[in-house]
Amino acid sequence: MVITSNINSDRLWRTLMELGKIGASCEEAEGVTRLSLSREELEAKHYIYQLMKEIGLDAHMDPVGNVIGTLQGAEPQAPVVMVGSHTDTVFHGGRFDGALGVLGAIEAVRTIKEANIPLTHAIEIVSFTDEEGSRFGTGYIGSKAMAGMLKETIFDLKDKDGVSYRQAFIDAEFNPENYKDVIRQPGDIKAYIEMHIEQAKVLEELDLPIGIVTDIQGPVWLDVTLEGATDHAGATPMTMRKDVAVGVAEIVLAVENIALTYHGVGTVGIITLEPGAVNVIPGRTLFSIDVRHSDKGIRQQMVNDIYKKIEVVCKKRRLTSRIDVKKEVDPAVCSPKIVTLLEETCHALRYPVKKLPCGAGHDSLIMSKVTDIGMIFVRSKDGISHNPKEWSSQSDCAIGTELLFHTLVKLAQ
Numbered sequence: 430m431v432i433t434s435n436i437n438s439d440r441l442w443r444t445l446m447e448l449g450k451i452g453a454s455c456e457e458a459e460g461v462t463r464l465s466l467s468r469e470e471l472e473a474k475h476y477i478y479q480l481m482k483e484i485g486l487d488a489h490m491d492p493v494g495n496v497i498g499t500l501q502g503a504e505p506q507a508p509v510v511m512v513g514s515h516t517d518t519v520f521h522g523g524r525f526d527g528a529l530g531v532l533g534a535i536e537a538v539r540t541i542k543e544a545n546i547p548l549t550h551a552i553e554i555v556s557f558t559d560e561e562g563s564r565f566g567t568g569y570i571g572s573k574a575m576a577g578m579l580k581e582t583i584f585d586l587k588d589k590d591g592v593s594y595r596q597a598f599i600d601a602e603f604n605p606e607n608y609k610d611v612i613r614q615p616g617d618i619k620a621y622i623e624m625h626i627e628q629a630k631v632l633e634e635l636d637l638p639i640g641i642v643t644d645i646q647g648p649v650w651l652d653v654t655l656e657g658a659t660d661h662a663g664a665t666p667m668t669m670r671k672d673v674a675v676g677v678a679e680i681v682l683a684v685e686n687i688a689l690t691y692h693g694v695g696t697v698g699i700i701t702l703e704p705g706a707v708n709v710i711p712g713r714t715l716f717s718i719d720v721r722h723s724d725k726g727i728r729q730q731m732v733n734d735i736y737k738k739i740e741v742v743c744k745k746r747r748l749t750s751r752i753d754v755k756k757e758v759d760p761a762v763c764s765p766k767i768v769t770l771l772e773e774t775c776h777a778l779r780y781p782v783k784k785l786p787c788g789a790g791h792d793s794l795i796m797s798k799v800t801d802i803g804m805i806f807v808r809s810k811d812g813i814s815h816n817p818k819e820w821s822s823q824s825d826c827a828i829g830t831e832l833l834f835h836t837l838v839k840l841a842q
């Protein structure tokens with residue numbers, strides 16, 4: 430069947446701007462704040478739920494607050510095609526991160542419904558709970574619950590006001606004790622597709638509206654402590670020092686080098702020096718290292734090289750070290766079949782094709798544990814995200830959503 434309908438760009442834009450008002454500060458510079466299960470985020474969940482109802486989907490919120498809207502297919506037993514993202518934001522975030530994926534999915538499914546396009550598989554739109562992790566310090570809660578990866582201990586985490594995750598769920602009238610009811614079994618989901626803003630400048634530099642994600646890089650986070658000796662900055666000769674600041678400087682440069690060598694990324698984002706006085710040689714430092722690569726094996730080589738370098742530096746400078754692995758998330762590969770389908774659909778729509786890796790984490794990273802995933806990136810102005818200045822143009826959002834619409838039809842027919 431030849432699809433002649435198009436998504437409605439103005440309608441999509443209107444919903445984006447409407448959702449963007451929920452949790453928006455009157456100070457424009459403060460952007461949008463919808464922390465997980467806050468009053469604002471619950472309002473956003475209800476906004477999405479109402480939209481789903483309005484367009485005639487079967488809508489509900491599951492025990493962990495995922496908002497789900499289903500357009501039924503002809504074969505109730507067939508695995509569902511899932512599409513979505515999230516509506517929670519970071520503190521002082523923007524209007525597009527997550528929101529575009531949910532509202533684009535709603536616009537795409539609305540178009541399918543209006544055009545009476547027959548489907549074999551149901552399409553399920555999901556707005557996942559707490560992707561960002563900004564309130565309780567850990568994210569992907571809704572998608573982890575669905576993938577069967579949620580650990581009960583998360584419910585004991587507390588926000589900065591001492592409210593536990595369990596209490597926040599109960600206050601919002603969800604049933605966290607039923608979190609296992611949310612788990613999907615292998616074969617329940619045919620594919621999960623997520624459209625998301627790029628949050629980087631690659632598409633903008635290439636002057637392209639959209640991109641097709643090939644894989645999602647998973648991070649390893651290391652906390653490193655170096656101990657040396659705190660001495661007088663004037664009285665201690667250069668040859669007699671155990672200065673952790675010069676040690677950490679060498680390691681920062683090595684992280685850059687290793688990332689360049691392996692075509693991955695490596696970042697030292699936090700460095701603290703103690704005692705932190707202008708005339709005292711620092712004797713202790715704590716710093717972070719974030720290492721990412723789309724290949725888990727290569728990422729491990731990067732980490733091994735960093736460990737070796739730390740050992741060498743410490744030996745040379747007579748320092749001691751301790752390294753704690755704070756986080757380790759497996760990278761995910763997008764389904765080659767879905768990447769090809771997105772590519773073919775771009776060709777048919779006369780959109781340029783650009784395949785690129787994704788550096789940030791998304792719900793799709795988690796959903797890759799239970800189903801094939803695909804991701805569409807939409808150009809971010811100046812690459813800015815997690816910031817009130819986050820912006821994607823109406824036409825770029827519409828192009829991404831048009832691609833999403835055609836891809837969903839092909840997957841669900």
Ligand SMILES: [Zn+2]
Pocket residue numbers: 515526527560625791
């Ligand atoms: Zn996001």
